[in-house]
Amino acid sequence: MSILTVALVVVALLMAVATAYLIWEVVEARSKARAWIGLFLLAMMGEMWVAAIVYLSSPSSSSLIAGLAVSGALMVASLVPLVIALGRSRRIDDAATTIGPGPISLGLGAGVGLASLVLVNEFLMSWGLLTAGGGLPASGATLAVFSTVVNSPWFLFTMAGEMVLSAVLLRNRVSRVLLVFLLVQSAIMLFSPTALGGATWPGLAIYVSSALMIGLFVYLFEYIYRHRQFAPAFGSYLVELVSVYGLMMAGVFVWQYFGDGTTFAISVVLEMVVVYVALARPDPFRAPPGEPWQLRPHWAFALLSGVFVAEVCMGAVLSVQLDPADYLGAFPFLPLAGPPGTVVFNALSNGFWFFATAAASSWFLIMMGLEMGALVVFKFRETKNLENRIRLLFLMGCYAAFAVFYPSIYFALAFPNAPDPSTVAVLGWPMGIGSYPLAIGVFGTVLLTYVVLGSLSALFGRRVVCSVFCTAPLMYQGTAIDSMKSFNRSSPIARKYLSSRLSGAYSVTMGLVMVALVGTSLLSYLDSVGAANLYIQGTDPSVFFFIASFSVAWYVLFVAIPYAGNYNCVTMGWCYTGIIAAAFQKVGTFKLKVRDKQVCRDCKTLDCAKGCPVGLVDMPGHFRQKGEFRSTKCCGVGDCVEDCPYDNLYISDVRHSIRRLLGRPETRPRRISNPHVGVAHATSAGAALSGLGPSNEAVLLPMAPDPTGAPRRRSQTGAPSHSV
Numbered sequence: 026m027s028i029l030t031v032a033l034v035v036v037a038l039l040m041a042v043a044t045a046y047l048i049w050e051v052v053e054a055r056s057k058a059r060a061w062i063g064l065f066l067l068a069m070m071g072e073m074w075v076a077a078i079v080y081l082s083s084p085s086s087s088s089l090i091a092g093l094a095v096s097g098a099l100m101v102a103s104l105v106p107l108v109i110a111l112g113r114s115r116r117i118d119d120a121a122t123t124i125g126p127g128p129i130s131l132g133l134g135a136g137v138g139l140a141s142l143v144l145v146n147e148f149l150m151s152w153g154l155l156t157a158g159g160g161l162p163a164s165g166a167t168l169a170v171f172s173t174v175v176n177s178p179w180f181l182f183t184m185a186g187e188m189v190l191s192a193v194l195l196r197n198r199v200s201r202v203l204l205v206f207l208l209v210q211s212a213i214m215l216f217s218p219t220a221l222g223g224a225t226w227p228g229l230a231i232y233v234s235s236a237l238m239i240g241l242f243v244y245l246f247e248y249i250y251r252h253r254q255f256a257p258a259f260g261s262y263l264v265e266l267v268s269v270y271g272l273m274m275a276g277v278f279v280w281q282y283f284g285d286g287t288t289f290a291i292s293v294v295l296e297m298v299v300v301y302v303a304l305a306r307p308d309p310f311r312a313p314p315g316e317p318w319q320l321r322p323h324w325a326f327a328l329l330s331g332v333f334v335a336e337v338c339m340g341a342v343l344s345v346q347l348d349p350a351d352y353l354g355a356f357p358f359l360p361l362a363g364p365p366g367t368v369v370f371n372a373l374s375n376g377f378w379f380f381a382t383a384a385a386s387s388w389f390l391i392m393m394g395l396e397m398g399a400l401v402v403f404k405f406r407e408t409k410n411l412e413n414r415i416r417l418l419f420l421m422g423c424y425a426a427f428a429v430f431y432p433s434i435y436f437a438l439a440f441p442n443a444p445d446p447s448t449v450a451v452l453g454w455p456m457g458i459g460s461y462p463l464a465i466g467v468f469g470t471v472l473l474t475y476v477v478l479g480s481l482s483a484l485f486g487r488r489v490v491c492s493v494f495c496t497a498p499l500m501y502q503g504t505a506i507d508s509m510k511s512f513n514r515s516s517p518i519a520r521k522y523l524s525s526r527l528s529g530a531y532s533v534t535m536g537l538v539m540v541a542l543v544g545t546s547l548l549s550y551l552d553s554v555g556a557a558n559l560y561i562q563g564t565d566p567s568v569f570f571f572i573a574s575f576s577v578a579w580y581v582l583f584v585a586i587p588y589a590g591n592y593n594c595v596t597m598g599w600c601y602t603g604i605i606a607a608a609f610q611k612v613g614t615f616k617l618k619v620r621d622k623q624v625c626r627d628c629k630t631l632d633c634a635k636g637c638p639v640g641l642v643d644m645p646g647h648f649r650q651k652g653e654f655r656s657t658k659c660c661g662v663g664d665c666v667e668d669c670p671y672d673n674l675y676i677s678d679v680r681h682s683i684r685r686l687l688g689r690p691e692t693r694p695r696r697i698s699n700p701h702v703g704v705a706h707a708t709s710a711g712a713a714l715s716g717l718g719p720s721n722e723a724v725l726l727p728m729a730p731d732p733t734g735a736p737r738r739r740s741q742t743g744a745p746s747h748s749v
């Protein structure tokens with residue numbers, strides 16, 4: 026490292042410390058005059074760099090004079106608001122009211138002003154240091170200068186240091202959760218892949234920042250699960266944060282693919298604004314909590330969208346980093362050139378295939394598995410019912426095996442000559458065991474798969490597929506996502522699919538999906554025997570249908586849970602795999618049974634119905650009348666069993682039928698002998714129950730979350746609710 030570089034590093038460090046100190050001065054100021062002085066000093070620091078840039082860009086005596094003149098003029102200009110503020114302050118001083126007992130609260134304008142000053146300072150300093158070190162592009166185009174400056178280590182590392190120092194200095198003003206977010210944000214900023222070249226840094230930075238982001242998202246989801254209510258400012262901050270991370274990961278992909286760091290630079294600047302506005306205005310974060318987020322579908326949708334965009338882009342980034350030839354080879358990028366119609370079509374096609382290839386990549390699935398799997402582990406810790414615990418363990422194991430191990434590792438090793446799965450006509454049931462290497466030909470493959478999973482569904486219910494084998498339940502079942510099942514009852518769209526009845530909307534959706542499945546499968550078969558030659562964007566029709574359904578539409582509808590409800594692949598009937606599994610379940614013995622009908626008749630809580638993520642709200646009526654409940658929509662997650670406060674419910678399948686045939690009791694008796702039915706366990710204070718119709722079927726109206734903000738299961742153990 027040259028002496029010049031060492032000197033510049035020292036300057037950058039001193040600037041970071043000085044800036045963090047001045048931020049602290051402004052935020053902790055007990056009078057407006059003091060805050061203005063801090064802002065003025067920050068402006069002075071930036072103005073000093075203007076002179077340096079003008080001179081260093083073309084060193085000469087005239088540029089030195091020009092630089093000093095410009096910065097002098099700027100300093101005089103920035104004195105004007107300071108003088109006005111001091112004058113006002115003196116008048117208030119005379120009334121002896123200016124020094125308050127605590128720090129003044131900065132308004133939104135002052136907060137944005139502080140963030141802007143810090144940003145401009147940082148930019149000018151990095152520009153100056155880059156100019157001194159000769160690192161600026163020769164062209165000097167505005168966007169190129171902006172991108173080079175912001176993507177430089179001078180900007181990124183200094184900014185990360187400043188963020189940490191500011192957060193630590195202001196730790197007593199910000200809540201613990203906000204401090205955690207700010208520190209992790211600083212670390213993510215530090216590990217910016219664009220900061221340094223070379224063979225090691227970009228890869229290391231991508232892995233570390235991805236790991237930090239995954240950890241942050243897990244923390245975020247668990248936080249909102251435990252704290253259903255928080256200050257509105259904190260809710261806005263979370264949405265801004267995840268949106269910026271979505272843009273940031275998209276920026277890294279653009280940088281990898283096209284070598285252009287402008288998008289990433291824009292995301293860095295936006296992240297800084299989010300951080301410094303939060304640091305400058307900690308008081309709104311301590312405001313009284315707003316309404317529970319489960320009553321705010323737009324907020325939940327924005328949060329899920331931001332997280333999901335970040336994850337899809339992260340999946341693409343990791344895939345490119347680890348195996349660029351393989352991933353980019355599978356991504357059929359069409360040129361954005363030609364007539365407008367062609368450009369629009371190519372852009373849509375690129376978007377579709379970017380999404381599909383990223384969502385189907387092993388790294389995306391691993392990342393989602395870690396993130397959503399962590400939430401399932403949290404749920405596992407709260408789950409009491411043994412059968413449910415075993416199911417959750419199977420679910421996590423199947424995700425690891427069927428989403429990652431078998432397709433990426435096992436088949437590649439055990440069947441090196443097997444056809445590429447993306448070229449095999451799948452005809453309807455490729456999820457789960459994907460048996461094409463085990464049986465020869467299309468029909469052998471399909472038959473084997475249907476025999477195995479069809480038999481299991483008939484014997485144990487569709488839960489074999491929809492609550493274990495499929496990768497979907499891992500996404501739906503984690504604590505925070507599971508708590509979004511309240512949207513099944515509050516969203517107008519989701520309510521069209523509520524209860525076990527197969528509504529008109531359900532029948533239409535299911536019919537269209539099955540027609541599409543049969544149609545694309547037929548085309549696929551005709552192609553395979555040479556009777557037709559029809560491919561969609563160069564892809565086998567049934568493979569394309571599979572990709573469109575499960576690598577694109579599934580994720581879009583996952584993000585749309587606040588409008589379409591949780592487990593919407595089951596409730597709406599748009600997943601053909603689920604429909605086929607449901608058909609096999611119908612011919613089997615799978616059902617829900619209660620141990621004592623009278624307990625259900627006396628039950629006032631109806632917690633079984635509230636706990637169902639599929640929205641089968643009519644089950645208590647069936648329990649009261651017949652003591653059992655069958656529905657093709659029931660996918661056996663068992664939350665109803667878990668949530669019944671009287672231990673009155675169990676899932677009955679082939680095992681219980683055999684016991685019955687052998688003359689043995691199907692299940693053990695209820696553990697709770699004196700449940701005080703109708704008095705105990707009225708936990709969901711916001712639940713509105715009504716509509717006991719002639720058929721004695723309870724209809725649950727939209728359910729508000731527990732107004733205490735505590736999760737329902739945890740509220741039983743007395744976990745407190747906090748706001749930030």
Ligand code: SF4
Nearest residue numbers: 491495497594600603
């Ligand atoms: S309906 Fe389809 S996507 Fe949903 S859990 Fe079942 S198999 Fe998976």
Ligand code: SF4
Nearest residue numbers: 625628632633645669
């Ligand atoms: S919560 Fe339990 S007791 Fe109440 S209706 Fe449901 S199964 Fe019956």
Ligand code: SF4
Nearest residue numbers: 637659661662663665
């Ligand atoms: S009724 Fe029970 S087992 Fe069936 S889907 Fe709902 S919670 Fe799961």
